[in-house]
Amino acid sequence: MSELWKLTSGDLHERFTSGAASAVEIVESHLDRADQVEAKIDAILTLDRDHVLAQAKALDAKREKGEPLGMLAGIPIGIKDNICTEGIKTTAGSRILESFVPPYNAHVIDKILAADGIIFAKTNLDEFAMGSSCENSAFKVTKNPWDLTRVPGGSSGGSAAAVAAGIVPLALGTDTGGSIRQPASFCGLVGMKPTYGRVSRYGALAFASSLDQIGPISKDVAGSARLLSVIAGKDPNDGTSIDQEVPDYREALEEEMFGLTLGLPKEYMSDSLPSSIREAVDDVVLTLEALGTSVRAIDLPHTEYAVATYYVVANSEASSNLARYDGMHYGHRTKAPIKNLAESFSRTRSEGFGDEVKRRIMTGTHALSSGYYDAYYLKALKVRRKIREDFETAFEDVDAVIAPTSPVTAFKIGEKIDDPLSMYLTDILTVAVNLAGLPALSLPVGFSGEGLPIGLQIIGQPFEEELLLTLAQGYQVETDHHKKWPQIP
């Protein structure tokens, strides 16, 4: 039983519901694993052992009484720390919320609890989900379990590292411009950004409201399918969530992919792509073709504008979304003597926010300000439509699009931190999906010469999550990248 932490979420659920393992045994195995590796990984911001054990005991009692058990029963889950958990600190990785304890649960947390999931830990992230490396957390820098000198990706780096290290089998992330998919690819995991509106955002701290989505991160495809089945659906508290039936996504894992047509965008396969990534993609294409799909080259002509468009839209919305952190009603307030109210606001925010957040708030403020609105914000909204139209055109000929998740593998901690723009440019392959509101799933497809995981993303039409899962599962069955564990020294 000592290696329970190595089991997939599906196996854990099976062991628990069949009576082969108790919830307490399961969480103790994961708590032990956290004791072994967390000091090296720094994936976690809050872990309350007593609270975890209390949940496990309650679950064991429930099983004892023979009550029906939910789809997540027996599964410890990591929660990115920008998702509100009632009574549990939720910091968004920011000093400004260092001691903020929400009086309410995010919609997805209520859903997880209703499905008997165990809230195991709050995981580290780039402050307010702004970053691609997890180095922008105010509290700690999470390390990539595959190489502790490298970043786990971001912003959901804590969730990805925790799953990769075996601390939890499943985790929630948020994806505004690739923040689930890119860390999943850097850590050799499955990560899914659902269609915009598929999952309620209520209780997820807004970064960019028209781009943010919550989604699952898991060792295997089935784990993501299971968690998505629980969290998806219309929520009356989120007007942008969409009223559309939620399937049991696990059924999609049984579907056939034979006969599907996939598109590989030329613009996503630039010459500067490292050969290891290029070769991994070539291998995937061969595997998928062998499974009965056909893969063809397609054009997404506005790709070169995606990063600029994304940063204008995201930062503009962020500048407004983060205005609430002013030290008046919650969060940090400056203790310095202040002359007036304006100074209280600006000192509080200067002390509370890190540099990346300040940069984004200021660029976003500029993009919306009088005299610049048309050239930046409005222009970006128009290019955003062109980017979506690129996908719509592509989907006339193909069922799904495949592409590398990131143009790089996990980079060294500190390597890009002083050059914000070059960091932004690594998001080139993920941001267009958010701008267009599409679903996309990243899955492990191999390793570089240095032993670093490589991810491939599958992008679908709105609400075609099932197709993505079918394709990913079909590939996963043929390969064993997802079964490997990092050697943590």
Add this chain to the structure above:
Amino acid sequence: MKREDVEHVAHLARIQLSEEELQTFGAQLESILGYMEKLGELNTDDVEPMPYAVDVKNAYRDNPDHSPLPRDAALKNAPQLDPEGKFFAVPKVIGEISPNQGKSGEAGS
């Protein structure tokens, strides 16, 4: 980016910058905004702006789903309260103008 422009945007965003930060952020904003100007290359004359990710309309709150919080819970995270614990206490508002209310409004009356 001109110094006044950085100062202006920092003021609008209510972020206090040190002299040194004015320099470094100024240079970084310049490079980021410069990159964003790439969008100007595209002709978008007849393109409808796209502020929302999906084409949903008329999302009314037909199933009210949350009731008020107990006051303790509502005020629990406040940096400061009044002595009786009923109000959020904030730095004294003097000579600051709210575009909506003018200067005051009697709380608690």
Add this chain to the structure above:
Amino acid sequence: MSQQYEPVIGLEVHLELHLPQKMFCSCPAEFGGEPNTQVCPVCLGLPGSLPVVNREGVLATIRAGLSLGCEIATFTKFDRKNYYYPDIPKGYQISQYDLPLCRKGSLTIDVNGKSKVVGITRVHLEEDTGKLAHVDDRNESWVDLNRAGIALVEIVTEPDMHSAEEAVAYLKELKAILSYLNISDCNMEEGSLRCEPNISVRPVGTSTLGTKTEIKNLNSFKVVLQSVQHEIHRQSAALSRGEEVAQETRLWDEAGQKTVAMRGKETAQDYRYFPEPDIPPLEISKEEIETARASLPTPPKERRKALVEKGIPDYNAEIIVRSQGYADYFEACLSTYNEPHKVSNLLIGGFLQELNQRGISEEDIPIPPEHTATYCRLSEEGGIGKAARKQVLAALFDTGKDPESLVKELGVSQVEDQDEIGKMVDQVIAENEAIASQVRGGKTSAIMALVGQTMKLSKGRANPQIVQEILKKKLEG
């Protein structure tokens, strides 16, 4: 002589909607309440919370727009207005910018017998802010967020008014129309109806607009009148001295009876409006608009006209139709006692006084209209002694009983009996022989003193006409 100046005035009015719930959450939208008890994650602006539109707020705004003759947008959206202040917990107010729900309406007002059309530029929907209290002896202010997130309708006019009287006439007419919609109590003192005039002046005969100032926090018609008059005067005087008018926000200084510039100059505001990404846009269907139109009440102006046609003085009619509930109440009284003029006198006189003294709204009067009508009939036809009328009216409000039994219980019915009055008159003549002899000697005006004494003796219950007749008979022969 010196240059004459013409004032140009536009009005911005904010109306707080008293719907069961707030605009973007389901907290109650009641006035007052213990501080910070009507708040939830949404209206506290807590991290992660999201607004969802209350349909009733949209419908109420459409009705307000229709009652002002506006065009209703078939496609509309919300925008964020970004600014920092402790009474807006999100750092922005959800409002409407370029696509307001209603546009291009008008309102006809009557000033000094002349009617005039004031253009309505727009009517839009937004959320209210919290309330701030300034604590004198502490270096802090206090915030109550109960009001934050309550639906607020903003009504903006064209700069069509040219005197303080016109501005007040507009405001009164607007208040009457809005109060008929039952979407707000339209109470200026309590702040559910707030008015901000924009004022500029220009030399008579010119057409370019001068620099305008805005006056905030005006909480009665009187203060609107005084402050606008003062501001017109102040600006005209400044211009004739060759000075410039500064564009600024001003406040009414009640003690000094003048407007004063607000301390702390407003630096040019940049609200960075942009579409609210948390709220999908709204499509308003033709059916919704027509349903709203069909639900509109008969406007006050038409009801006033109908009352005047029944023979009620203009002045009475105007007061009665100020509130729809009162106009309905008036009509209901007439079905028991069909004397419009007499009932209207009561309703703008003693009855209204009782309401005001007891703080009862004209919209929910606790007395059945039949009782009020009966009371009016008894007063007019001699069923209640004149001096006892006020007492009976008060008792009517205190007990809610029917006036006929009240008159009996209180023993205040009018005495008309000739013999009974005759006895009292005899007693008065006996006790006031000196005056009586003056009357007998031809000084007839002295008779009134004796009437007064007799009334006093009867405790006000004697019919004064009968008293006078009997006195005359006895003394003048």
